[in-house]
Amino acid sequence: MPTNTEIQILTKIKKARRGSLFFIEDFLRFGSTRTVAKALERLVKKEEISRVAHGIYARLEKDPVLGPVKPGTETIAKAIAKRDRARIVPTGILALNALGLSTQVPMNVVYLTDGAARKIVLGKRKIIFKKSSPKNLSAIGPISSLVIQALKEIGKDNITEEEKQIVLTHLKNEDKYRLEHDIRLAPEWIRTIMRQAL
Incomplete structure (x- = not known):
């Protein structure tokens, strides 16, 4: 019963x-x-x-x-962030993957957060929330915040012309006000690339 x-x-x-x-x-x-x-x-x-x-x-x-069909890692991460009223930003391979700069699907997905640091285990995969400074979570554009994290992952000296073009194509779809706001938060070498989208 x-x-x-x-x-x-x-x-x-x-x-x-x-x-x-x-x-x-x-x-x-x-x-x-x-x-x-x-x-x-x-x-x-x-x-x-x-x-x-x-x-x-x-x-x-x-x-x-x-x-x-099990929910995807992104759906789960967003639900946790909503519950905790926390901001999250995808990092590393996850950001590269979202922008089409990598076909690698990460086993462990890492998000920066202003909420609690934690690990969520989903079978063999993990969602990792890393506590980060407010500055790293201040980007307001969904595309530009991904771009900043993806470029940090590639590194200043490793970015190819092709990758730069892919990034700029994405940034052209970002809201101009948000893009201008987020450029100010990026490291100087990333700012230089992002400004080209304006």
């Missing part, structure tokens, strides 16, 4: 779009942390919902061929 807490939790989850992520905190009006955690575990056992990572749950989207 499902408990009252289970029924309330499942009703709330079913009202959301499949693939939406939930945390224990989302259900605390239905019971204490312990009661909610137990109810979630029971729902996972009954295969009503899936445990995506420690403390993160979802009713997975279903693909007609592949079956249940």
Whole structure:
């Protein structure tokens, strides 16, 4: 027999779009942390919902061929940032990948954050949140903040003409006001490249 807490939790989850992520905190009006955690575990056992990572749950989207589809690392990272009211910026290979500068898919994805530093384990992969200074998170343009991190990863002396052109093509889609704001936050050699997009 499902408990009252289970029924309330499942009703709330079913009202959301499949693939939406939930945390224990989302259900605390239905019971204490312990009661909610137990109810979630029971729902996972009954295969009503899936445990995506420690403390993160979802009713997975279903693909007609592949079956249940797990949410991507970016979706999970954004959900955690939203819950913690923290800013996050993709770094390293993740930023390069997002801009098409690398086809390598990183096993561990790293985000800079002004929230808590932590690791989220997803099977063999990890999402790593690294605490960073406010300056590194002050960029307001989604494209220009990626560009700054990607170029830092490539390094001043390693960037090729082709990579520069790819970056400039992306930056032309950035909002001009945001781009001008973010250029001021970049190291001088990156500023020089970014200014060309204006």
